[in-house]
Amino acid sequence: MFKQRVVFVHGAGSFGAAAWPKQHGMALRYDALFLRRHGYDPVAEPLETNFTVDAGVVLSALAGDGRGVAGGHVVAHSHGAIAAMMAAVERPDLVHSLTLVEPACLSLTAELPATAAHRALMQPLFDVRHHLSDEDFHREFVLRISAAQTPAQATLGAPSPEDQREARRLRLQAPAWEAPLQIVPGVPTLVLTGGWEPLYEEIAEYLRETGAVHRTTPGGHRPQDSAEGDRLIREFIADVGRHQHAQAS
Known part of the structure; x- marks a missing residue:
């Protein structure tokens, strides 16, 4: 079938x-x-x-x-x-x-309020991502996301040794607004x-x-x-x- x-x-x-x-x-x-x-x-x-x-x-x-x-x-x-x-x-x-x-x-929503606020928060970090270590980018990413959410909603934590690959992958991801x-x-x-x-x-x-x-x-x-x-x-x-x-x- x-x-x-x-x-x-x-x-x-x-x-x-x-x-x-x-x-x-x-x-x-x-x-x-x-x-x-x-x-x-x-x-x-x-x-x-x-x-x-x-x-x-x-x-x-x-x-x-x-x-x-x-x-x-x-x-x-x-x-x-x-x-x-x-x-x-x-x-x-x-x-x-x-x-x-x-x-x-x-x-799609770059000019709308919530999207514009998110980009204003995250763009400076993405601008320097190639100059940061994987761990530093991950740490700053979490801090910025947590600032816009309650602690319970921020699901990313500091990377453990097993998470180094995920931290590197996160730093290499292009911002969605591009x-x-x-x-x-x-x-x-x-x-x-x-x-x-x-x-x-x-x-x-x-x-x-x-x-x-x-x-x-x-x-x-x-x-x-x-x-x-x-x-x-x-x-x-x-x-x-x-x-x-x-x-x-």
Whole structure:
């Protein structure tokens, strides 16, 4: 039996299947692929962000392998939403739907208040990131993020020896407001946020005004890990799939 493909695109931190613990079971119903973006590898050294390569990773996963129809649904978290949106702009025929979880699509909302405030806070740090050690950048990044959030919401801590690779990868990530984003025409889109941070709510509202469905559920920056968030993702993909199947019949 043919399974629809669902491609999962991680944000910062965990990658591959580890970034989607609640969605593993979707592999029973779908052809689920859990991607690794450019520079994310368990062995190789981290690399600088390349938005175009990331979008290419998503498109390659949607291109098909000769066993079924090309294309599928894309579920992306945080910075992974940039690659998902770029892929959908380039090949909307391959993207059946977009689910953007806490999307870090700051270049779309650069002139809006919460985004502008975030950039004003973080830009000076990114301007000097190549002159800082991984540990110093990580420490300052955490301090600045914590200044804009309550301590309970600041989930990044000082890197332990085991976290040195993650600290280096964080320093090499380009700021999200530099991404060359455009609105995706005609692709059914769900935006899922945790309702905890004005920055992500601002981005979600912008996307809602351009045609997306916006849902909020508790869970901080990872609402996909909650039972409600997981349900919303699954129901959206299933509903879009049924609608598209009915149109094709």
